[in-house]
Amino acid sequence: MLRLSGISIRNTLRGLDLTVGRDEFVLVIGANGAGKTTLFNIISGAAIPAAGKIFFNDRDVTALPQHKRAKWISSVLQDPRQGTVAEMTILENLALSYMRNSHKRITKSTVELFKKKLSVLEMNLENRLSERAGDLSGGQRQALSLIMATVADYDLLLLDEITSSLDQKNSLMVMRIAEKVVTTEKKACMLITHDANHIKYFNGRVLEMKNGALASC
Amino acid sequence: MFSELVTSVNVGLIFGVAAIGIYITFRTINFADLTCDGSFVTGAAVSAVLVKAGGDPYFALIASLFAGGLAGAATGLLNVKCKIADLLAGIIVAFMLYSINLRIMHNSPNITFIDNTTVFTNNNILLTTIFILIPIVLCLIFMLFSGFGLKLRATGYNKKFALSSGINIATMTVAGVVISNALVAFAGSLFAQYQGFCDVSQGAGTLITGLTAVVIGEKILQFKKEPFLLLSCLLGAVLYRIFINIALHGDTLGVRTQDINLITGLIIIAVITMKRREKCSGSPV
Numbered sequence: 001m002l003r004l005s006g007i008s009i010r011n012t013l014r015g016l017d018l019t020v021g022r023d024e025f026v027l028v029i030g031a032n033g034a035g036k037t038t039l040f041n042i043i044s045g046a047a048i049p050a051a052g053k054i055f056f057n058d059r060d061v062t063a064l065p066q067h068k069r070a071k072w073i074s075s076v077l078q079d080p081r082q083g084t085v086a087e088m089t090i091l092e093n094l095a096l097s098y099m100r101n102s103h104k105r106i107t108k109s110t111v112e113l114f115k116k117k118l119s120v121l122e123m124n125l126e127n128r129l130s131e132r133a134g135d136l137s138g139g140q141r142q143a144l145s146l147i148m149a150t151v152a153d154y155d156l157l158l159l160d161e162i163t164s165s166l167d168q169k170n171s172l173m174v175m176r177i178a179e180k181v182v183t184t185e186k187k188a189c190m191l192i193t194h195d196a197n198h199i200k201y202f203n204g205r206v207l208e209m210k211n212g213a214l215a216s217c
Numbered sequence: 218m219f220s221e222l223v224t225s226v227n228v229g230l231i232f233g234v235a236a237i238g239i240y241i242t243f244r245t246i247n248f249a250d251l252t253c254d255g256s257f258v259t260g261a262a263v264s265a266v267l268v269k270a271g272g273d274p275y276f277a278l279i280a281s282l283f284a285g286g287l288a289g290a291a292t293g294l295l296n297v298k299c300k301i302a303d304l305l306a307g308i309i310v311a312f313m314l315y316s317i318n319l320r321i322m323h324n325s326p327n328i329t330f331i332d333n334t335t336v337f338t339n340n341n342i343l344l345t346t347i348f349i350l351i352p353i354v355l356c357l358i359f360m361l362f363s364g365f366g367l368k369l370r371a372t373g374y375n376k377k378f379a380l381s382s383g384i385n386i387a388t389m390t391v392a393g394v395v396i397s398n399a400l401v402a403f404a405g406s407l408f409a410q411y412q413g414f415c416d417v418s419q420g421a422g423t424l425i426t427g428l429t430a431v432v433i434g435e436k437i438l439q440f441k442k443e444p445f446l447l448l449s450c451l452l453g454a455v456l457y458r459i460f461i462n463i464a465l466h467g468d469t470l471g472v473r474t475q476d477i478n479l480i481t482g483l484i485i486i487a488v489i490t491m492k493r494r495e496k497c498s499g500s501p502v
Binding site: 096105 | 364370379382383
């Protein structure tokens with residue numbers, strides 16, 4: 001479904017090749033500075049490669065801007081402050097994500113869907129829809145971003161160091177939620193982490209990033 | 218005294234529309250737009266020329282909306298297509314608008330049309346303003362609550378999030394600046410019809426007075442739901458006018474008309490500083 005061929009960008013990635021199949025779970029590990037986030041940005045469209053091509057469902061998307069790729073690619077960012085809009089309510093945040101790839105209207109049944117999705121978190125967020133996302137804790141906001149990433153249809157879910165700005169307790173909780181989401185959604189997902197301990201939460205292909213290239217391990 | 222209060226409220230409401238426009242750029246989409254000093258006059262000029270030629274005054278108001286929107290589109294496109302910084306793009310367009318406004322006014326620096334029929338002729342002035350404002354404010358509130366409004370606001374708050382949520386930031390930025398300048402021009406148009414007069418340099422200071430209205434309004438009416446903050450822009454603009462009126466009439470204060478800019482500047486500095494201090498003390502360090 002996703003295919004990268006010969007991707008290079010300055011000194012970070014050097015002729016990188018990668019194929020991710022439909023429903024496949026891929027875990028990318030590597031030290032800080034290995035180029036994990038750059039790889040992520042290349043896939044999401046936030047960065048444009050100097051050389052190489054990106055194919056999505058056999059379509060060349062190398063030149064497609066990030067906001068257009070958002071139709072198929074859903075992502076959760078490192079920093080929960082960036083993954084949610086602090087000044088907007090939980091409902092508005094969910095609505096924005098829900099409208100990501102269509103002009104669907106928010107109706108009563110959509111709100112019920114949001115509530116059902118939020119109830120998985122067991123944080124009582126489903127009853128706090130009109131509160132501002134900025135009033136939530138970092139862990140709650142990151143959990144909310146995970147739900148936001150899955151309210152609209154997508155083909156590939158990108159999780160980039162989603163626990164790096166959380167304390168140990170919260171990062172454990174967010175990882176458990178991520179595992180729950182990934183197993184129930186059964187869609188292609190790439191998780192980037194520098195913490196090898198995260199491997200135990202997921203079943204899937206593990207790749208190590210070293211010097212701008214990927215190797216299985 | 219009462220009639221002066223009514224005048225202040227009326228002028229305040231007219232400038233309130235400009236303040237709403239300024240709110241949309243400065244707050245909603247976080248775009249420091251200085252086009253408004255020019256687009257205010259564009260609206261006034263369009264109104265003056267059309268009304269003077271015997272055109273329908275309501276049509277003149279709508280024509281100003283479009284003229285202002287065009288000016289906004291120029292600024293927005295300079296920013297997103299030519300990658301010129303927001304401040305500079307606005308300054309350049311406002312600068313160029315001076316020439317364009319003179320062209321619209323058939324090369325005369327001011328137009329008097331006090332004898333022509335305007336929206337205020339034979340009507341109660343304050344009620345007319347209110348009747349004109351109601352549909353505009355309702356449309357704007359509806360717009361900000363819609364899916365489009367959500368995207369517009371998300372663009373201003375968090376660009377990174379907006380991009381990953383499939384929002385086209387360039388389109389939203391241009392849309393925001395267009396709506397803003399359309400409103401500013403509309404205010405200019407209504408103000409010109411109220412005065413029966415239009416001057417090519419009357420736009421100077423639109424931004425600062427509008428921004429003052431915005432910050433006063435935010436300070437006094439702290440709405441939780443952002444779309445309703447538009448109402449606080451209107452209230453802020455009215456309060457600002459009343460305040461200036463009182464300052465000018467208190468002979469004991471010794472304030473003169475030429476001191477208005479100084480006083481306005483001091484008000485805006487004071488309110489912004491107060492806000493900053495509250496924010497700092499409120500957040501844990």
